Amino acid sequence: MSEFIKEQFFIVTGASSGLGEATALELNKQGASVVAIARREDKLKELKSKCANPDNLYIEVKDLSQDIDNLPDYIKTLKEKYGKFRGMAYCAGAGSIIPIRALTYQDTLKLFNINYFAPLFMAKGILDKRNNIGKGFSLVCIASSAGVSPSKGQCIYSGSKGALIMSIKAISKEVSSYGARVNCVSPSIIKTPMTVNDEGILKDDNKEKYPFGWGEPHDVANMICYLLSDKAKYISGQNYVIDSGGSL
């Protein structure tokens, strides 16, 4: 099924693994051109080799947690290279389990840089009217079910994701005037390299909490692609929790 055409360019961050990889593959399969950003070039090359339309997948190596102040300029250089963007899926992020008693200010800054400030300044860049197509533009940020319903040890992780969810709501009000949409998707226990050490979550006492067990990256990528498409043209400023009903 071709939801998109190759003239429609999307940025996907965190594209080397997990949700970003699944989103880049799905968008590419559905006919879009994808600018895949990640830190690791070898993983991006691997991604290109396994996507459906390799000619429509472009690799950009970049660590988005560095030099955050200049991320809007980075988007501008991408615009000059690829043209105006139709959308962005911001999937780069990091996990953290630190209880308040063990917290340091440095931990907090580091995680907020990756999970909050980097997506915010990438959003600033791509929501600049000179860098996107205007009406029909769609931004989706990966937040987390922890941003709505946190667990022990997630004081800064949930804070960084909850902050992102609320900022996206505020931003939706600012960009609706020119027809752009912004939303968050909040997964919980999805099998990705980021959660590989969290296998213990699904102990017997949690089986009832997550009746559908672990999710696959594809479960989230489908939602992201939907929100990026015109099928979701009436949806903005929302946060969609994808968590097997776990936060209920």
Place this chain on the structure above:
Amino acid sequence: MDRQEFLEQMQDVMQTETELNFDTKLEDLEEWDSLAAMATIAFLDQNFKVRITYKDIPLLKTIEDIAKKAGV
């Protein structure tokens, strides 16, 4: 900040592809809306420590008027 830099910065404040000059009339700019006004207020504060309010906005007619507020 010199006048040329100021003009370049205004280009970003307005997020416009229309090339601005000091005579550009704000009302002729498609991008001159309440958010652009909000961004102008923030820009003057951040860069020139000049505080203006929404009451001042209707008095700004051209880019030159904003430059005068900034003192460039």
